[in-house]
Amino acid sequence: xxxxxxxxxxxxxxxxxxxxxxxxxxxxxxxxxxxxxxxxxxxxxxxxxxxxxxxxxxxxxxxxxxxxxxxxxxxxxxxxxxxxxxxxxxxxxxxxxxxxxxxxxxxxxxxxxxxxxxxxxxxxxxxxxxxxxxxxxxxxxxxxxxxxxxxxxxxxxxxxxxxxxxxxxxxxxxxxxxxxxxxxxxxxxxxxxxxxxxxxxxxxxxxxxxxxxxxxxxxxxxxxxxxxxxxxxxxxxxxxxxxxxxxxxxxxxxxxxxxxxxxxxxx
Amino acid sequence: xxxxxxxxxxxxxxxxxxxxxxxxxxxxxxxxxxxxxxxxxxxxxxxxxxxxxxxxxxxxxxxxxxxxxxxxxxxxxxxxxxxxxxxxxxxxxxxxxxxxxxxxxxxxxxxxxxxxxxxxxxxxxxxxxxxxxxxxxxxxxxxxxxxxxxxxxxxxxxxxxxxxxxxxxxxxxxxxxxxxxxxxxxxxxxxxxxxxxxxxxxxxxxxxxxxxxxxxxxxxxxxxxxxxxxxxxxxxxxxxxxxxxxxxxxxxxxxxxxxxxxxxxxxxxxxxxxxxxxxxxxxxxx
Numbered sequence: 215x216x217x218x219x220x221x222x223x224x225x226x227x228x229x230x231x232x233x234x235x236x237x238x239x240x241x242x243x244x245x246x247x248x249x250x251x252x253x254x255x256x257x258x259x260x261x262x263x264x265x266x267x268x269x270x271x272x273x274x275x276x277x278x279x280x281x282x283x284x285x286x287x288x289x290x291x292x293x294x295x296x297x298x299x300x301x302x303x304x305x306x307x308x309x310x311x312x313x314x315x316x317x318x319x320x321x322x323x324x325x326x327x328x329x330x331x332x333x334x335x336x337x338x339x340x341x342x343x344x345x346x347x348x349x350x351x352x353x354x355x356x357x358x359x360x361x362x363x364x365x366x367x368x369x370x371x372x373x374x375x376x377x378x379x380x381x382x383x384x385x386x387x388x389x390x391x392x393x394x395x396x397x398x399x400x401x402x403x404x405x406x407x408x409x410x411x412x413x414x415x416x417x418x419x420x421x422x423x424x425x426x427x428x429x430x431x432x433x434x435x436x437x438x439x440x441x442x443x444x445x446x447x448x449x450x451x452x453x454x455x456x457x458x459x460x461x462x463x464x465x466x467x468x469x470x471x472x473x474x475x476x477x478x479x480x481x
Numbered sequence: 482x483x484x485x486x487x488x489x490x491x492x493x494x495x496x497x498x499x500x501x502x503x504x505x506x507x508x509x510x511x512x513x514x515x516x517x518x519x520x521x522x523x524x525x526x527x528x529x530x531x532x533x534x535x536x537x538x539x540x541x542x543x544x545x546x547x548x549x550x551x552x553x554x555x556x557x558x559x560x561x562x563x564x565x566x567x568x569x570x571x572x573x574x575x576x577x578x579x580x581x582x583x584x585x586x587x588x589x590x591x592x593x594x595x596x597x598x599x600x601x602x603x604x605x606x607x608x609x610x611x612x613x614x615x616x617x618x619x620x621x622x623x624x625x626x627x628x629x630x631x632x633x634x635x636x637x638x639x640x641x642x643x644x645x646x647x648x649x650x651x652x653x654x655x656x657x658x659x660x661x662x663x664x665x666x667x668x669x670x671x672x673x674x675x676x677x678x679x680x681x682x683x684x685x686x687x688x689x690x691x692x693x694x695x696x697x698x699x700x701x702x703x704x705x706x707x708x709x710x711x712x713x714x715x716x717x718x719x720x721x722x723x724x725x726x727x728x729x730x731x732x733x734x735x736x737x738x739x740x741x742x743x744x745x746x747x748x749x750x751x752x753x754x755x756x757x758x759x760x761x762x763x764x765x766x767x
């Protein structure tokens with residue numbers, strides 16, 4: 215069950231999207247998310263969805279894989295949908311006791327849900343097609359200018375690298391501990407909330423102990439290889455913008471223009 | 482008590498890009514009181530097989546019968562299986578979590594719903610059986626103990642549940658030679674005193690040869706070889722193609738045999754090899 219979380223996972227491949235510079239992809243994703251909030255009508259969403267699925271198709275990541283990531287946030291989407299459905303004032307469509315659905319509420323709820331779905335798919339495309347190490351390298355380069363005003367860009371990027379790197383390790387560790395305690399007859403499924411919370415102790419204590427052990431080992435291994443922060447550090451593989459990135463930038467600019475224009479479509 | 486495993490198959494993430502066959506058509510029996518050793522290269526399916534034996538994993542197909550009762554049909558109660566089959570994972574010391582040794586060992590029996598008096602008796606017995614002094618150790622924190630002692634406490638935690646079948650996944654992994662010897666002697670003592678079925682996985686061929694009545698060699702999820710240690714370790718070439726070797730004593734015996742054709746020996750342990758070499762030399766001297 216714990217292995218089913220795809221958020222932040224990398225899907226190995228060699229598509230055009232995979233080969234883009236991480237910086238291009240980060241900026242494109244940010245831009246796409248902002249654009250989703252610029253869009254205000256059906257045509258805009260259609261264009262945004264078509265563009266997104268074109269990118270998905272080019273990336274060759276199976277749709278099944280992308281939608282599996284959505285199931286994890288399904289509850290949030292459903293909640294947002296219902297909240298918008300009942301909370302917006304306007305022309306009344308349906309009324310029952312204290313519940314009122316308005317015409318505006320329906321369109322707002324739909325738009326919000328679609329917006330969230332596109333947002334999640336859009337950002338998961340970034341992590342699915344970019345190796346974690348490339349992602350943090352790109353982020354570090356993007357944040358570099360801010361180090362002039364005291365932002366520790368290298369340290370932030372390193373923390374992200376480590377966090378991403380150890381998600382699978384800690385999941386495996388959790389899986390192992392859960393199984394070991396199950397083998398000792400532990401029951402995590404029955405009982406009231408208090409009993410269930412208490413049944414987590416046999417998992418959490420060993421997990422914390424393991425995390426500290428892993429952190430200590432990692433710190434020692436980094437020190438043994440003379441790690442001393444980001445100053446004066448060079449890279450074996452410098453990331454560089456290529457032709458594909460220029461093409462992507464042009465496409466992004468075009469897409470931005472189309473999205474802004476879509477606000478004025480009235481059909 | 483007995484174990485029957487019939488045509489066990491297990492496939493990881495079927496239909497996904499990472500689909501892998503972890504177990505394919507595994508069948509074997511373990512009669513009461515026997516020691517079964519399992520060997521195999523990393524990734525050969527050993528751990529997967531062990532986890533099936535106490536219901537932690539569900540097979541894709543096939544059946545497992547513990548004492549004649551099927552545990553894979555979905556009807557068996559998990560606590561009943563866990564009560565009969567004790568599974569000690571690799572590096573079990575990482576599962577310790579309680580404030581005192583006694584409370585940690587009591588975790589399993591408590592989960593099985595035993596009363597206070599019985600729990601205390603079980604905890605005392607289990608700690609004694611793993612070769613530790615109950616009065617001395619019961620109030621210590623398990624995190625203060627040495628590596629070898631932590632492992633004993635963790636094993637005691639499973640023994641306290643009173644299993645009729647004890648499964649150990651690499652019980653001696655990562656221990657220094659003296660702790661290794663102690664744990665091995667402890668495993669043998671537990672088996673003899675409790676009169677249970679013992680199943681253990683090891684990468685140490687000398688341990689396998691010294692303890693097992695029956696040996697199973699797993700390769701790519703299937704049983705490649707099966708028999709007594711003498712039968713399995715006579716198949717040197719087969720083992721080497723699976724990147725496995727012979728017990729060190731047997732290696733030496735084979736080396737001597739290749740230099741001195743008159744020397745005959747099927748020794749697996751150091752004691753047997755020493756005996757064979759001694760009698761050979763006495764004969765040679767006339």
